[in-house]
Amino acid sequence: MSMSETPPPVHATSVGQSQDEPDVIIRLDAVEKRYNREEPPAVEQLTLDIHRGEILVLVGPSGCGKSTTLRLINRMIEPSSGRIIFDGDDVTDIDSTELRRRIGYVIQRVGLFPHHTIAQNIATVPRLLGWDQKQIKTRTDELLDMVGLEPKIYRNRYPKELSGGQAQRIGVARALAADPPVMLMDEPFGAVDPMTRDRLQNEFLRLQSEVGKTIVFVTHDIDEAIKMGDRIAILRDRSVIAQLDEPARILAYPVDEFVDDFIGSGSTLKGLHFERVRDLEVPEYPVVRLDTPRETAQQMLDESDARWLLLLDEADKPVRWLNDSHVNDTSRAFGQTGPVVQAVVERNATLHDALEAMITSSVAQSVIIDPQGRFLGVIQLDQLTEVIGRIRREAQEHYKQLVANRKAAK
Amino acid sequence: MSTPTAISTQPPSRLAGMRGELSLVLTPLVLLIVFGLYWWWLGSQNLSGQAASALRTESLLLQTREQITITALSTIGVISIAIPLGIGLTRPAGKRFAGPMLAVASAGQAIPAYGLLVLALAILGGVFGRSNDNILQNTFGTWFGPGLTITVIALIIFAILPVLRNTMVGLTQVDTDIIEAGLGMGMTHRQVLRRIELPLAVPVMLAGIRTALVINVGMATLAFLIGGGGLGVAIRTGIQMSQNIVVLTGGVLTALLALSIDWIGAVIERVLRPKGI
Numbered sequence A: 001m002s003m004s005e006t007p008p009p010v011h012a013t014s015v016g017q018s019q020d021e022p023d024v025i026i027r028l029d030a031v032e033k034r035y036n037r038e039e040p041p042a043v044e045q046l047t048l049d050i051h052r053g054e055i056l057v058l059v060g061p062s063g064c065g066k067s068t069t070l071r072l073i074n075r076m077i078e079p080s081s082g083r084i085i086f087d088g089d090d091v092t093d094i095d096s097t098e099l100r101r102r103i104g105y106v107i108q109r110v111g112l113f114p115h116h117t118i119a120q121n122i123a124t125v126p127r128l129l130g131w132d133q134k135q136i137k138t139r140t141d142e143l144l145d146m147v148g149l150e151p152k153i154y155r156n157r158y159p160k161e162l163s164g165g166q167a168q169r170i171g172v173a174r175a176l177a178a179d180p181p182v183m184l185m186d187e188p189f190g191a192v193d194p195m196t197r198d199r200l201q202n203e204f205l206r207l208q209s210e211v212g213k214t215i216v217f218v219t220h221d222i223d224e225a226i227k228m229g230d231r232i233a234i235l236r237d238r239s240v241i242a243q244l245d246e247p248a249r250i251l252a253y254p255v256d257e258f259v260d261d262f263i264g265s266g267s268t269l270k271g272l273h274f275e276r277v278r279d280l281e282v283p284e285y286p287v288v289r290l291d292t293p294r295e296t297a298q299q300m301l302d303e304s305d306a307r308w309l310l311l312l313d314e315a316d317k318p319v320r321w322l323n324d325s326h327v328n329d330t331s332r333a334f335g336q337t338g339p340v341v342q343a344v345v346e347r348n349a350t351l352h353d354a355l356e357a358m359i360t361s362s363v364a365q366s367v368i369i370d371p372q373g374r375f376l377g378v379i380q381l382d383q384l385t386e387v388i389g390r391i392r393r394e395a396q397e398h399y400k401q402l403v404a405n406r407k408a409a410k
Numbered sequence B: 001m002s003t004p005t006a007i008s009t010q011p012p013s014r015l016a017g018m019r020g021e022l023s024l025v026l027t028p029l030v031l032l033i034v035f036g037l038y039w040w041w042l043g044s045q046n047l048s049g050q051a052a053s054a055l056r057t058e059s060l061l062l063q064t065r066e067q068i069t070i071t072a073l074s075t076i077g078v079i080s081i082a083i084p085l086g087i088g089l090t091r092p093a094g095k096r097f098a099g100p101m102l103a104v105a106s107a108g109q110a111i112p113a114y115g116l117l118v119l120a121l122a123i124l125g126g127v128f129g130r131s132n133d134n135i136l137q138n139t140f141g142t143w144f145g146p147g148l149t150i151t152v153i154a155l156i157i158f159a160i161l162p163v164l165r166n167t168m169v170g171l172t173q174v175d176t177d178i179i180e181a182g183l184g185m186g187m188t189h190r191q192v193l194r195r196i197e198l199p200l201a202v203p204v205m206l207a208g209i210r211t212a213l214v215i216n217v218g219m220a221t222l223a224f225l226i227g228g229g230g231l232g233v234a235i236r237t238g239i240q241m242s243q244n245i246v247v248l249t250g251g252v253l254t255a256l257l258a259l260s261i262d263w264i265g266a267v268i269e270r271v272l273r274p275k276g277i
Helices: A066-073 A096-100 A118-122 A124-128 A133-146 A164-176 A194-211 A222-228 A247-252 A257-263 A267-274 A294-303 A324-328 A351-360 A381-409 B014-044 B049-054 B057-090 B095-110 B113-128 B135-140 B146-172 B176-184 B189-226 B232-240 B244-272
Strands: A024-033 A043-051 A055-059 A081-086 A103-107 A182-186 A214-219 A231-236 A240-245 A287-289 A309-312 A318-322 A344-346 A365-369 A375-380
Touching: A024 A066, A024 A214, A043 A066, A043 A214, A043 A240, A055 A066, A055 A222, A066 A182, A066 A214, A096 A103, A103 A164, A103 B176, A118 A124, A118 A133, A118 A164, A124 A133, A133 A164, A164 A182, A164 A194, A194 A222, A214 A222, A222 A247, A222 A267, A231 A247, A231 A257, A240 A247, A240 A257, A247 A257, A247 A267, A247 A381, A257 A267, A267 A351, A267 A381, A287 A294, A294 A309, A294 A324, A309 A375, A318 A324, A344 A351, A351 A365, A351 A375, A351 A381, A375 A381, B014 B244, B049 B232, B049 B244, B057 B095, B057 B146, B057 B189, B057 B232, B057 B244, B095 B146, B113 B146, B113 B189, B146 B189, B176 B189, B189 B232, B189 B244, B232 B244
Parallel strands: A055 A214, A055 A231, A103 A182, A182 A214, A287 A309, A344 A365
Antiparallel strands: A024 A043, A024 A081, A231 A240, A309 A318, A365 A375
16 A cells, blocks of 8 residues: 555544543654654654543554554653643653653563562552652552452562563552553563463453553554553554544444454454443344243244244243244143253343354344343344444444544634 | 673572582681691691791781782772773763773783783882872881782782673673663663662672682782782792792692682672572
8 A cells, every 4th residue: 555545544533522522641742753864753743642541552563663652652762753741731851750650651571670579569669759668568568459469478579489470460560559640551461371361451451440540552462452442543654543443443444454454354243342232122022931822822923023932931031942843842831842042141241242142042043131030132143233234334424424524624 | 892791690590509508608617627727737847947937927917918908909999990880881871882991801801910910010110119109008007018009900900801791791681671661660770770780780790709809819929029918928938948838838828718708709699699589
């Protein structure tokens, strides 16, 4: 794809949200990093708003400048031009060490200090800020608890006694120590095995739901980005934003070939992770009970499009699927014939879960139940197809609107 | 030259560590026993008048003290020059001087010790020759003669390389992720140096210092060549008088002193090695 064909970056949230203006905590304003006058810049004229309390994931192929971008925010790398606005203040020229103490920082290989105990490692920034000993001790234990490591056991250990996953937890605890409003995380879970990574990701999301930090997260793994991000910025060379939006919308509507290639195959399936069963409007489904007369059941089958009747027990719990032949099999009662209902999902499940249940079910549909196990409805493949179509249409509409708004603004 | 290698710094394995601990305890015992046995054997010998006068306890004590003084002063000199220099040469501003500086330091060690001593005497003799200009002599008393001062300077030049090189290696081998983490959390460069880089470089630096100590205590035996005193005096006297027992005593004392000082170096290494690494 040549330069002239590259569409302008689309900022989903920079236009058309006048009523619901997001609270911007960090603004990168035309930030650029050039190492060498002759060569193209590593980061080119990047303008990006980071909202308070969100996880913003910077994702892109190797060498696209995502790490450099992250390090420009806490000025580990000094920008060549442009401004960095932190909480309303221009911090482009203030003392960078003072800035960094206000921003948590987690790197891939953790970088724990091997000659310091776990407690001393966590206490690094509080010590720099001059907290008193008692305060530091309380905070250290609190953080160890928070990341799931028993303070009594781990407080006085040295980093070499930790596993990779534990070390990364301490890395996160250390970054959280002085309760900074913002955390920068550079491929924090990149150096651990896939199983540990999954667990760390889940733990981190749980932790984040408690602490509600603003997080800028760098990864090259689109699946991690989709899992972790409230918003995702897909970056191409020189850290140019190809698309910036919520994961669901990026999956539903990749703006160009680059994004499409990057998110890879299966994006529709991944998109189903973001839709919940509870938001689905399911049509009425024919149900029978143990004491329903056979004629009534037969009539229901005849009148409905459905091939299967759902049998409920006295407590409204789904039991079996019944078709024509089961209904007419007078030798057996309703409770003793037809495939047993196995594919059930709760209202809070994602459509991805629903689909998974559906394809394992012998009747290719899954039953929605409430937490007590009582029948609420039935999902069929048609409904999923419909949802996928709707998501795509909505995303497309959204982007059309954006472009129109932008034209109008000009 | 740009990537100097350190001198024996491998952290001991558990078994080697235990052996190391054992030898730390046993070494002084063995040295004491050897010294006691030799002293007892020496006392039992029928010494000639010449030998007896050369082996008077006071003169042996004086020579040992001189030997220790030369070793201590030259090592302190080496440390106070090589460590700041090594730090400076690993900072971004000093990096480009690292190669040339190491070359100069290597040259210091390449010159034969005897030659270096004589050269130092020839160059510095004029400066320190008159005792009223000699700061060390004025400070520490008359036994601190010009020969001793010049010896110390020559030994500093001779032994600077291992400490300089190991300081640089120790500092540059610190994992960049650890430094990155420190800076990223808002440590200043000075704080990273003091709290992270130097403590982590300590084992490698100490290995260099121990090497310098051993070089210095050995070389101090040559100080007599330019009137610097030390146990070399006993050895020379013995040779001149053809008194083998005097030569032997000088040699044994030199060896025992060198081993004791090496042991002290080992203890210091052990004590100062940071926990956790």
